[in-house]
Amino acid sequence: MDPLHTGTPPLDRRLSRAVGCSSWCLVTVGAAHLGVTLLARLTPPSPAERAALDAMRATPVRLLGTGHDLAALHQGFSLTMALLAVGYGLLTLAVRGAAPQAYRDPRVTRLNAAVTGAASLIAVRAFPLPPVLLLGAAFAAQVRALVLVEGGRMTTVRGPRGGSGRPGDPRRGAGTGLHPRRRPPRGDPGGRACLVATGSDGTVRRWARRRGAADSAPRTGRGRPST
Numbered sequence: 001m002d003p004l005h006t007g008t009p010p011l012d013r014r015l016s017r018a019v020g021c022s023s024w025c026l027v028t029v030g031a032a033h034l035g036v037t038l039l040a041r042l043t044p045p046s047p048a049e050r051a052a053l054d055a056m057r058a059t060p061v062r063l064l065g066t067g068h069d070l071a072a073l074h075q076g077f078s079l080t081m082a083l084l085a086v087g088y089g090l091l092t093l094a095v096r097g098a099a100p101q102a103y104r105d106p107r108v109t110r111l112n113a114a115v116t117g118a119a120s121l122i123a124v125r126a127f128p129l130p131p132v133l134l135l136g137a138a139f140a141a142q143v144r145a146l147v148l149v150e151g152g153r154m155t156t157v158r159g160p161r162g163g164s165g166r167p168g169d170p171r172r173g174a175g176t177g178l179h180p181r182r183r184p185p186r187g188d189p190g191g192r193a194c195l196v197a198t199g200s201d202g203t204v205r206r207w208a209r210r211r212g213a214a215d216s217a218p219r220t221g222r223g224r225p226s227t
Contacts, residue, residue, distance in 0.1 A: 011100040018145035019103055022116060023092040025138035029131050030085030037079060088115075106149045113142040 011019070045053060056071035068076075092112065095102055102108050116139040123132045 011096065011103060012148065015103060015145055015148045016096060016100070018141045018148065019092060019096050022112065022138040022141035022145070023089040023096070025134045025141070026085050026089030026092075026116070028089075029134045029138075030082045030087075030089065032130065033082040033085070034079070037075075037082070103145065104149060106146065109142060109146045109149050113139065113146050116142050 053071055056074060057069045059070040061068055061070055061073055116135060120132070120135045120139045123135045127135075
């Protein structure tokens, strides 16, 4: 059995979709750039493009003791950035599948939002419209993910091992799942956030927390206070 997937809870569907949307936008940007670059190498350049390339090849650049011309540096950086965009997008998809709990840490989503936001600003100033739209969509998706993570509008169902805690799961009562609660539970008109823990022996522990207030005392069993 793959140890990375043992007892790994699924992401909230909205958060998973936001991460996936941002990741595929990055993959699309990088793959499209690689395709355009390959097509440009196979297509004869126009007289203006040829003149620009000749001028760049005639401009030597020495960095850290090594010499290259400006055209080689331009093409090298361009291809490297495209590969990094594809790799970054595929990496976030791999993490979503292998270790989804990482995206419940707001630091991860803040970093992704900062990277895609900076890329969007650069795209607005330097790139044509397609990468501007794709990078903007990636940034918007990361902002959406950050709102979901920071907002805390989720219910955690915890158990000792395996399973998601959902009613249809044959291993119900085990594992950890993070699912949205769109409305307050019954008997909770104040809109308290509830954490529910179900053990393998059937005992249930609940914590109810109002927004801006301290947690109440934990309760075990069927509504009986813990000792």
